[in-house]
Amino acid sequence: MLSEYALELMNQAVRDANQAEAEARLDLVHRADEYYQGRTESETVSYFDPGMIQQIAYGNNNITARVIKRISQVHKVRPLLIFPEDANQNAIATYTEATKTKAAKMPRAERMLNLQRLIMLKSTFRSGRLEIDVIKDFVPIMGDDPMVPIAVCYPIHASSEVTDASGEVWGFVSATEQFRYNKGGTIIEGDDELEGVNPYGVMPVVFCFEEGAPPETEFMDVEPAMDLVEANLAVNLALTEMNANIRFQNFDYPYLTNIKNVGDVTISQDKFTELPPGVEMGVVGFSSHVADTVSGIQFHYKSVSMNYGLDAKFVEGVGVESGKALQLRNQELMDNRSGSLENWRNIWDALYQIEKVQMKYHFKVNMPDTMDVDFRETMKIQTEKEKREDADWLVATGQTTYAQIMIDSNPDAFPGDPDATPPVTPLEQAQQFMLENLRKNSLAESAAAIPTALDLALQQTPEGVLE
Numbered sequence: 226m227l228s229e230y231a232l233e234l235m236n237q238a239v240r241d242a243n244q245a246e247a248e249a250r251l252d253l254v255h256r257a258d259e260y261y262q263g264r265t266e267s268e269t270v271s272y273f274d275p276g277m278i279q280q281i282a283y284g285n286n287n288i289t290a291r292v293i294k295r296i297s298q299v300h301k302v303r304p305l306l307i308f309p310e311d312a313n314q315n316a317i318a319t320y321t322e323a324t325k326t327k328a329a330k331m332p333r334a335e336r337m338l339n340l341q342r343l344i345m346l347k348s349t350f351r352s353g354r355l356e357i358d359v360i361k362d363f364v365p366i367m368g369d370d371p372m373v374p375i376a377v378c379y380p381i382h383a384s385s386e387v388t389d390a391s392g393e394v395w396g397f398v399s400a401t402e403q404f405r406y407n408k409g410g411t412i413i414e415g416d417d418e419l420e421g422v423n424p425y426g427v428m429p430v431v432f433c434f435e436e437g438a439p440p441e442t443e444f445m446d447v448e449p450a451m452d453l454v455e456a457n458l459a460v461n462l463a464l465t466e467m468n469a470n471i472r473f474q475n476f477d478y479p480y481l482t483n484i485k486n487v488g489d490v491t492i493s494q495d496k497f498t499e500l501p502p503g504v505e506m507g508v509v510g511f512s513s514h515v516a517d518t519v520s521g522i523q524f525h526y527k528s529v530s531m532n533y534g535l536d537a538k539f540v541e542g543v544g545v546e547s548g549k550a551l552q553l554r555n556q557e558l559m560d561n562r563s564g565s566l567e568n569w570r571n572i573w574d575a576l577y578q579i580e581k582v583q584m585k586y587h588f589k590v591n592m593p594d595t596m597d598v599d600f601r602e603t604m605k606i607q608t609e610k611e612k613r614e615d616a617d618w619l620v621a622t623g624q625t626t627y628a629q630i631m632i633d634s635n636p637d638a639f640p641g642d643p644d645a646t647p648p649v650t651p652l653e654q655a656q657q658f659m660l661e662n663l664r665k666n667s668l669a670e671s672a673a674a675i676p677t678a679l680d681l682a683l684q685q686t687p688e689g690v691l692e
Contacts, residue, residue: 254362257449260289260457269461281472284464289457293340296533299569300332305599316590318643323355330357342435343447348579372444425582431575437568456529467518477508573598628655
């Protein structure tokens with residue numbers, strides 16, 4: 226039987242290994258993010274001679290961002306939040322206002338998760354609201370269970386005046402504490418009343434895995450989408466080489482044989498060239514490899530796209546597709562990403578459990594125990610007639626209302642009014658807007674017939690209307 230000391234040493238070794246794995250992963254995370262942002266110059270030019278690279282444009286085709294944005298389908302349409310029917314409407318209105326920026330942050334979180342395959346979402350009370358911080362580089366601190374973090378450290382910012390890593394500012398949060406510190410080990414004191422204390426009793430973070438759960442080996446044994454990054458690098462190198470081929474091999478080069486003194490020969494475009502006896506002159510031209518390079522680039526592009534469930538037309542980007550073809554292509558992509566829906570439902574639920582605690586602490590409101598999230602299908606490609614028929618069918622079958630359709634098509638027009646007494650929800654605002662318009666239309670129809678273009682042209686009153 227192992228002693229307590231031996232067990233502690235083993236647990237510490239596991240914790241150290243997990244932390245080392247997390248820190249090693251940061252380099253890959255930063256590299257993937259650089260490619261997503263299109264900041265690839267430093268790595269691309271390092272493969273070429275400095276003198277040559279200064280004379281050409283380096284290749285930078287951001288296929289990383291294009292693929293990631295295309296496969297991120299879950300938040301293409303803003304999800305619908307569903308609360309229990311007996312929920313406190315004042316609390317829901319307060320929650321809607323407090324989490325106003327969440328809808329804009331979650332699509333970015335999805336893209337980052339598809340790229341990094343492991344991110345952390347932190348719910349932060351800031352400027353009177355609950356905001357979601359998308360954090361891609363962090364180091365979890367493990368307790369007795371090497372698969373369950375008890376705290377986490379994450380970088381906040383690095384001042385431009387800092388010259389070494391000891392000045393980088395990091396954040397620390399656990400279920401009971403939260404504070405900032407620099408890499409030199411000094412805790413930074415702040416004026417925030419929450420500095421040093423976590424009043425929620427839970428860590429306000431959610432660890433998000435693309436696969437839905439941590440791997441069985443180690444908590445941080447997850448690499449970013451390096452296959453996409455490496456393919457992007459190969460494409461950038463090929464593009465740079467093609468630019469060099471065009472730049473330096475578009476010209477023919479003259480040559481002389483059996484010449485003792487090159488100064489004896491004058492070559493000019495508007496004069497005959499006289500060659501000394503026995504001297505021969507010729508011109509050599511290099512073959513172009515542009516076509517082969519383009520073919521190689523397309524191969525890399527198509528290969529990595531197929532890995533992510535995208536077809537060849539995504540790479541080629543040519544041709545006009547019918548609405549039906551586009552619908553089928555979007556449906557196929559959604560089928561390939563169907564596993565992401567359940568994963569994101571769990572992520573939203575985990576965030577909501579944290580937000581409930583924060584709403585009670587900061588806003589003194591009790592939120593319902595549960596909140597369902599309806600991830601609606603990607604926006605259909607329809608004609609105006611198809612849109613009207615689809616809306617009428619949904620209303621006729623009781624699946625929605627015209628007011629809800631108005632909110633879905635233009636959510637910014639109906640934000641609701643949480644400050645009113647009683648608060649007005651977006652749905653109530655849309656219903657009131659519809660009723661008012663129907664009343665105005667009814668008054669207009671009963672007052673007079675609408676003049677036609679012919680009536681206006683002939684300066685006469687509409688038929689059946691008395692003067």
